[in-house]
Amino acid sequence: MDEVKVVVAHAERATLRVGDVFLKVDADQARIDAEVEAMSLAPVPTPQVLWRKPPVLAIAALAGTTLGRLGGPSTGSPAAWAAAGAAIRKLHDAPLPHRPGRAGRSTAALTAELDAECELLMANGVLPADLVIRNRQVAEAALRPWTPAFTHGDLQIAHVFVDGDEVTGIIDWSEAGRGDALYDLATFTLGHEEHLADVLTGYGTYVDLDVIHAWWSVRSLLAVRWLTEHGFDPFAPGCEVDVMRSRM
Template identity: 70%
Template sequence: MEEIAVVAAHSERATLRVGDMFLKVDADQARIDREVQAMTLAPVPTPEILWREPPVLALSAVPGTVLGRVGQPSTASPEAWAAAGAALRELHNAPAPPWPGRAGRPLDELTADLDRECERLIADDVLPADLVTRNRDLAEAALRPWNPAFTHGDLHIAHVFTAGTALTGIIDWSEAGQGDPLYDLASLTVAHQPHLNALLTGYATPVDLNVIHAWWSLRTRLLVRWLTTHGHNPSTPGGAIDVLRAQL
């Protein structure tokens, strides 16, 4: 019997590793349907779908090593970061799926959530009020119309795999769909901001840096409560709270 390791688990879904196979357990079959379709449509390397027996989706392991981890310096080369940027450009230029992803939430809904989380951070004394207010002002630049693109929607740095200077795979497509492409760029670099230039070298498309900085602030703000409610500590070194403080 292969050793079973819990990769991630919270109230919505869980991912287990059994040898070279990953088992994703998700009670939301519509979300799994979208994930499978997104991996099929994506013009970048993704895990191989081995089998599916609801509520379980079995995927192959992706070769290579993760681009980095939150709270630890990324040891990947600038060329590896550039390869990730080139893959994202290819993804964002591909025909977008017909459904909205996490990166494509309506602006009024996103604004309401942001204001609510700002109030919560102040009321719970998580951060000083002036720091919350200044971050809210910084986040404003992300709240603007965008042209729909094929976005991953959950581009955590540990979801991108490279080998040497080549990208070997991107995993966890459950939040993929139409969205703002700058959200993906910001998500990948939010905890590794010094690597943004190398990523954009590979992306090779002009972007508004103010919007990326705004997404760093906005995405991190909304992440604090999610981390707390799912048993994670947003105050860990290099985590969400540190990112908010570093923004200013």
């Protein structure tokens, strides 16, 4: 009998693995709907949907392994990282979905959210004021006009699978939709700056590195409190707080 493995679990959603099947349990049906729709539209490999019975979505496991995880060692050849960059570019060049995604928040809304979060981080002593202030300065470069692209919205390194130098699939599409392409690139390379050049080689077009750095700061600033409150550790080596320290 296959064991049930908890992949990730918190108050909003949980993912379980049973053999070669992943069961995603999400109380927000809209997120499941968005995920299934995005996978049907994305021009890159995605998991096969086996069945849906709200609040559960069952998908098949992908071949291969991820390129690593935030806070852990990165794996894969430069060619594998470049292949991931090429897949991301293919997604960004695809026809736009009708839904706005996580990477598509307006500049005004993102600025307000970021400023409020920075105030809380300092007022509650979660992070040193100088660390917050410096990363808020770096983050400013991300707060600019951008051309909408088909974005994944949560393109963590653990969501991209490769076999050798080939991308076999991308998972977790619940935040997908129209958004800023550089948000995806920054999310994918967060904590693995040493592979940014490989990813951009595969991506194949000019990218403003200041904006990538800015999105690293934005994502980290907005994530620290949520991660702490949901049982994760953004202070672990190589994770969000270390990413922010690298901007000092």
